[in-house]
Amino acid sequence: MPWDRNRMAARAAEELEDGMYVNLGIGIPTLVANYVGDKDITLQSENGMLGMGPFPFEGEEDPDLINAGKQTITELARTSYFDSATSFGMIRGGKIAAAILGAMEVSEKGDLANWMIPGKLVKGMGGAMDLVAGVGKVIVVMDHTNKAGDSKVLKSCTLPLTGKAVVDRIITNMGVLDVVPGGLRIVQLADGITEDEIRAATEAAIVA
């Protein structure tokens, strides 16, 4: 059985270490917050907050308190607020230890595409380009293949890039891969996935 969304999020949470300041993207990355356990992790929301808390109870939503996905959230005892320029100063300045992001495509060189499908999807990059350029470690969480069964782990991206040579680690429903010189290295196989299966689903070069 390949990993489901929650199992992928739980695996991504294993990447986080005590004391880290971390930015989580929208989608599966948001679920990572459910699996940090006892680790002392501070979540950054790039619209101007460190120390993001869980969703509010019904009736306690505050229109002045949202995350970067525009969802209502809550604050914690450690929370601080700041403006967008300061927020991206800490992102660009390398103060955020890791970002966990979704992706449409990743290449064997660590190129990432997750913001635009020409002629179809033109929503914008939001803070993704700043995050991948600035944070300490970029971890991508995504399905290994698209709905048609084609690999999303490619020799080179076909879509416009979010960043060039920025991805460190890829966590998919089939396993974990690291971007290393010459291609990708298999770090871990998902439960029930064989090396042959992950190789067959990967267009990118896999180095031993």
Next chain:
Amino acid sequence: MKKVYATADEALEGLLHDGMFIAAGGFGLCGIPELAIDALVRSGVKDLTVASNNAGVDDFGLGKLLATRQIRKMISSYVGENAEFMRQYLSGELELEFNPQGTLAERMRAGGSGIPGFYTKTGVGTLIAEGKEVKTFDGEDYILERGIVADLSIVKAWKADDTGNLVFRKTARNFNPPAAMCGKVCLAEVEEIVPRGSLDPDMIHLPGIYVHRIVEGAHEKRIEKVTTRQKETA
């Protein structure tokens, strides 16, 4: 000099002209200058270029100025919540310049700080870098981005005193301080104008030097995505 005006319409008097460049605060629908947007709709000013992280939704925020076709060009990082925006953009009626979110914030901050350009790693090797100067510092490539100076800034704060010192609330601060800084003139709208001396000087988020006109009023403060959790039953 008196900064406080009775309405946003009065506060904008003498500041508007067709084709002008406006910087707006807010993130999504959070901390957006609702009163100024409504007044701009009523003014009929057109061919606007607007720098704002988002473009509102179809019937709220900057979406109102898109519906009336008063905006000619947007400079934004994310516009995914607005169907009318997408329609105008795909049909070529609306010009769009995508900026990475941090680059947009820094362009505003820099423009307001007398910095005409800065180098950033953000966007190197992407579409964003096309046509921009690349410079190598310590072996890494950076691209040159320009500071923004707007004809007018419209921002929303929680409280102001009559000298324009501003205090924001929670994540409604977002783009408001950098947007305020980059305007030749800044109109700040607030939920409450408090007496001079009642704000703690150590707790001012944006000093009044950046704020030229102030208006107080009720804000709808619409929530874009209400998300909640269940109370656990013991």
